[in-house]
Amino acid sequence: MDEYGHLASFATRWNDNDVYGHVNNAVYYEAMDTTINTWLIEHGGLDLLDGPSIGVCKASSCEYTASGSYPDVLVVGLRAGRLGSTSLTWETGIFRERDGELLATGRFVHVFVDRAHRRPVPIPAALRAAVEARLVA
Amino acid sequence: MDEYGHLASFATRWNDNDVYGHVNNAVYYEAMDTTINTWLIEHGGLDLLDGPSIGVCKASSCEYTASGSYPDVLVVGLRAGRLGSTSLTWETGIFRERDGELLATGRFVHVFVDRAHRRPVPIPAALRAAVEARLVA
Amino acid sequence: MDEYGHLASFATRWNDNDVYGHVNNAVYYEAMDTTINTWLIEHGGLDLLDGPSIGVCKASSCEYTASGSYPDVLVVGLRAGRLGSTSLTWETGIFRERDGELLATGRFVHVFVDRAHRRPVPIPAALRAAVEARLVA
Amino acid sequence: MDEYGHLASFATRWNDNDVYGHVNNAVYYEAMDTTINTWLIEHGGLDLLDGPSIGVCKASSCEYTASGSYPDVLVVGLRAGRLGSTSLTWETGIFRERDGELLATGRFVHVFVDRAHRRPVPIPAALRAAVEARLVA
Numbered sequence: 001m002d003e004y005g006h007l008a009s010f011a012t013r014w015n016d017n018d019v020y021g022h023v024n025n026a027v028y029y030e031a032m033d034t035t036i037n038t039w040l041i042e043h044g045g046l047d048l049l050d051g052p053s054i055g056v057c058k059a060s061s062c063e064y065t066a067s068g069s070y071p072d073v074l075v076v077g078l079r080a081g082r083l084g085s086t087s088l089t090w091e092t093g094i095f096r097e098r099d100g101e102l103l104a105t106g107r108f109v110h111v112f113v114d115r116a117h118r119r120p121v122p123i124p125a126a127l128r129a130a131v132e133a134r135l136v137a
Numbered sequence: 138m139d140e141y142g143h144l145a146s147f148a149t150r151w152n153d154n155d156v157y158g159h160v161n162n163a164v165y166y167e168a169m170d171t172t173i174n175t176w177l178i179e180h181g182g183l184d185l186l187d188g189p190s191i192g193v194c195k196a197s198s199c200e201y202t203a204s205g206s207y208p209d210v211l212v213v214g215l216r217a218g219r220l221g222s223t224s225l226t227w228e229t230g231i232f233r234e235r236d237g238e239l240l241a242t243g244r245f246v247h248v249f250v251d252r253a254h255r256r257p258v259p260i261p262a263a264l265r266a267a268v269e270a271r272l273v274a
Numbered sequence: 275m276d277e278y279g280h281l282a283s284f285a286t287r288w289n290d291n292d293v294y295g296h297v298n299n300a301v302y303y304e305a306m307d308t309t310i311n312t313w314l315i316e317h318g319g320l321d322l323l324d325g326p327s328i329g330v331c332k333a334s335s336c337e338y339t340a341s342g343s344y345p346d347v348l349v350v351g352l353r354a355g356r357l358g359s360t361s362l363t364w365e366t367g368i369f370r371e372r373d374g375e376l377l378a379t380g381r382f383v384h385v386f387v388d389r390a391h392r393r394p395v396p397i398p399a400a401l402r403a404a405v406e407a408r409l410v411a
Numbered sequence: 412m413d414e415y416g417h418l419a420s421f422a423t424r425w426n427d428n429d430v431y432g433h434v435n436n437a438v439y440y441e442a443m444d445t446t447i448n449t450w451l452i453e454h455g456g457l458d459l460l461d462g463p464s465i466g467v468c469k470a471s472s473c474e475y476t477a478s479g480s481y482p483d484v485l486v487v488g489l490r491a492g493r494l495g496s497t498s499l500t501w502e503t504g505i506f507r508e509r510d511g512e513l514l515a516t517g518r519f520v521h522v523f524v525d526r527a528h529r530r531p532v533p534i535p536a537a538l539r540a541a542v543e544a545r546l547v548a
Contacts, residue, residue, distance in 0.1 A: 013171045022467075162307065
């Protein structure tokens with residue numbers, strides 16, 4: 001997990017497990033999205049309800065290497081990949097807390113847009129600074 | 138929260154919020170179900186994948202007194218209500234961790250059935266003893 | 275299903291099934307909420323994003339009589355119960371489309387509030403008229 | 412949509428919308444997963460509960476080109492991409508039913524494993540034949 005600048009806990013839920021007894025693949029995207037948004041609120045100055053710009057998911061992907069199962073707690077490692085003028089690629093590693101096994105590796109691309117018209121805008125300066133200070137390797 | 142014999146943390150997710158900026162009402166049932174099943178695994182001897190009997194939801198209800206919002210962490214208080222021969226009524230209070238405000242009060246009725254035929258069976262003795270020792274007021 | 279003034283289809287999803295191979299109990303609340311909101315948009319003049327008043331869930335309950343499983347399609351029957359000055363109780367029956375079996379009976383109480391301050395407001399007149407014309411037995 | 416050999420309807424739910432009024436990005440993976448599994452059940456001979464082999468998600472990705480919103484109905488186009496000995500890459504296009512606009516393009520890789528030990532097994536012959544007959548361009 002050392003390769004990630006930020007680690008966050010993500011608890012699984014009873015209904016995350018599918019009929020095969022595994023956390024459903026789509027839940028890993030919820031884990032990434034939640035970890036990223038929580039970081040944006042706590043460190044990047046994001047105001048979900050009233051801020052002028054919002055991050056919209058432009059692309060995402062995930063490779064699964066092992067299965068998680070409720071009641072596992074997951075740990076989501078987060079770092080910044082490509083930091084463009086209006087977009088930011090987040091890189092994540094999702095681990096099982098109990099034994100540290102890597103379950104999935106994901107990528108999540110945010111484009112920042114203005115709230116009203118949903119057109120791309122530059123990444124806010126405070127957010128850019130926070131990402132560079134904390135999440136760039 | 139003192140009136141509940143067991144308290145568990147339940148983290149909200151980005152996608153739990155609906156367009157009004159509130160945790161969707163159905164998520165409170167996920168919170169109850171998850172808290173109950175985790176307790177059953179940790180204290181009640183429930184084996185989700187291989188145990189002979191399983192708990193099936195027969196009825197549930199919830200009254201909402203205030204709104205939660207991601208990124209709030211919720212606290213779910215749990216106690217046993219009516220403990221019948223084949224069914225168990227769980228009583229819950231769901232609070233906002235930050236300030237302890239009560240958000241919702243819920244009820245969740247489990248009927249225990251055998252895994253193969255899904256017919257009611259007596260509540261397992263070990264589970265009954267655990268409930269009586271820990272969750273009955 | 276004749277006792278309901280409105281019937282709507284609700285398709286289940288792969289990830290609705292839990293480890294026991296059943297649609298999770300919380301999904302029935304999603305089915306009620308979705309059916310009610312779609313009706314409100316189509317017949318009750320609800321504008322989710324910009325309307326002055328919104329419906330907030332005050333209470334809900336469900337009794338389960340049989341299990342549904344993905345890939346079942348469900349049919350949600352909807353009618354109005356108590357129609358107060360600021361609140362409306364919806365009554366629902368949830369059936370399996372394939373054979374018409376009743377799976378669950380639910381109740382969902384909406385309180386109407388103004389969008390800005392979230393204080394109770396009278397049910398909009400157009401909505402009240404639509405409910406009385408179409409959903410009251 | 413002509414480039415896809417199979418088209419399936421996918422209804423959105425009230426709680427699929429996030430605070431920005433859009434169907435949450437993770438829901439598109441639920442749409443893909445559900446469409447693929449329904450096809451597997453109807454055309455590929457998949458028995459979810461008792462069949463000897465199951466399809467496990469090895470990787471997935473999605474690129475978002477426009478936003479969907481409840482109450483939109485989505486249409487998921489499905490075709491087979493790479494058909495290996497033990498794995499199958501599904502290619503999907505997700506459209507808004509109302510106007511046919513492309514919202515997202517996704518990829519979903521299934522590895523087939525035996526149910527008991529979760530080790531890769533050859534794609535069942537009947538499934539391979541069905542894919543080749545119906546879903547290969």
